[in-house]
Amino acid sequence: MRLDIVTIFPEYLEPLNVSLVGKARARGQLDVRVHDLRRWTYDRHHTVDDTPYGGGPGMVMKTEPWGEALDTALADGYEAGAGGPGGPALVVPTPSGRPFTQELAVELSQRPWLLFAPARYEGIDRRVVDEYATRMPVYEVSIGDYVLAGGEAAVLVITEAVARLLPGVLGNAESHRDDSFAPGAMADLLEGPVYTKPPVWRGREIPDVLVSGHHGRIARWRRDEAFRRTSAHRPDLIERCDPAALDKKDREMLSILGWRQGPDGRFWRDADAVEQ
Ligand code: 6GU
Numbered sequence: 001m002r003l004d005i006v007t008i009f010p011e012y013l014e015p016l017n018v019s020l021v022g023k024a025r026a027r028g029q030l031d032v033r034v035h036d037l038r039r040w041t042y043d044r045h046h047t048v049d050d051t052p053y054g055g056g057p058g059m060v061m062k063t064e065p066w067g068e069a070l071d072t073a074l075a076d077g078y079e080a081g082a083g084g085p086g087g088p089a090l091v092v093p094t095p096s097g098r099p100f101t102q103e104l105a106v107e108l109s110q111r112p113w114l115l116f117a118p119a120r121y122e123g124i125d126r127r128v129v130d131e132y133a134t135r136m137p138v139y140e141v142s143i144g145d146y147v148l149a150g151g152e153a154a155v156l157v158i159t160e161a162v163a164r165l166l167p168g169v170l171g172n173a174e175s176h177r178d179d180s181f182a183p184g185a186m187a188d189l190l191e192g193p194v195y196t197k198p199p200v201w202r203g204r205e206i207p208d209v210l211v212s213g214h215h216g217r218i219a220r221w222r223r224d225e226a227f228r229r230t231s232a233h234r235p236d237l238i239e240r241c242d243p244a245a246l247d248k249k250d251r252e253m254l255s256i257l258g259w260r261q262g263p264d265g266r267f268w269r270d271a272d273a274v275e276q
Contacts, residue, residue, distance in 0.1 A: 001030055001109075001111070001112060001113070001162075001166060002030075002031040002088075002112065003030060003031070003113075004074075004114075004115045005032070005033070005035065005116040005118070005155055006035045006037050006066070006069045006070065006073060006117055007034065007036070007116075007118055007152055007155075008036070008038060009120075009152055010034045010035075010036050012150075012152040012153075013032075013152065013156070016032050016159060020164055020170075021159055021163045024163050029169055037066070039069070040065040040072070041065050047062070048061055050062050056122075058122035059122060060123060060124070061121055061123065061128075063125045066117065066124055066125075070090075070115065070117065070128075074115065082135075083135055083137075085110075086112060087112075087113065087136055088115050088136050089113070089115070089136055089138070090115050090129075090132050090133075090136055090139070091115065091139045092117045092124070092138065092140045092151075093116070093118050093119075093142070093151030094119065095146075095147050095148070096142065097139075097142040098139070098140065098142065099141075099142055099144075100142065100157070100161070101181070102161070102179070102181035104139070105162050105165060106165060108158070109162045114162070116151075118151025119150065119151050120150040120151075141158065143157050143158070188230075188240075188241055189223075189227065189237070190226060190229045190237070192224075192226045192228065193225060195207070199211070220249060223250065224249075227250065231269075235274075239267060239268065241267065243265035243267070257269075258270070258273030258274065
């Protein structure tokens, strides 16, 4: 997979040389190219922003540097009619984008080429996105309900979530099967606690079941803990879970956690029933 990132802070992307993403690059599984947006400015101050039309606070990133930067990044490798699945997609991190989810990470991981346009200031002149949207898919993506000073941190987040899904990047192909939010068995449940040696640390023991050798009981215990954690931290996931995907033991656990089933089978919980 190829990644192009256009930014006014190339140093901010240094973490892409480290850990999982850095190793994927070293192995040739990822081709990452970081471009300094100011290379496409021609005034003494390397200006990339200007005041917003219509007034208001802050500054807006200018069309021309972005246009030249994106054209240059695309020129090396772009083939005519590349609007399809084999061509580049533009990813624009913005707090006004669609939520970045595991499902979107999977979708992006299936594309061969992502071009990131992280903005600083109040964002990029809208015409830039509108222009490239005529040539390729554009994903405007938010990584959560808070505001960052710029999109570079979001590029790091999205890149790591996508890179670990690429074939051969994670050591063990099984490693993402049980991910919280992975499609499949533990879908839509948060992962519960995990333990390793030593068996006693500062007087704290590990749950006996984990050394019982009973694989069935261990699996059941893990699922119960996943319900416990999801109920505490993400009750919205319990509310929208498909009751048909749950077995009798699952429903017993949810009942212990204070959940009831409505006439439609959906789970709901009285505010007073919340633990602690
Ligand atoms: Cl993608 N960018 C910025 N600037 N702030 C954010 C964000 C992105 N996602 C959440 N907050």
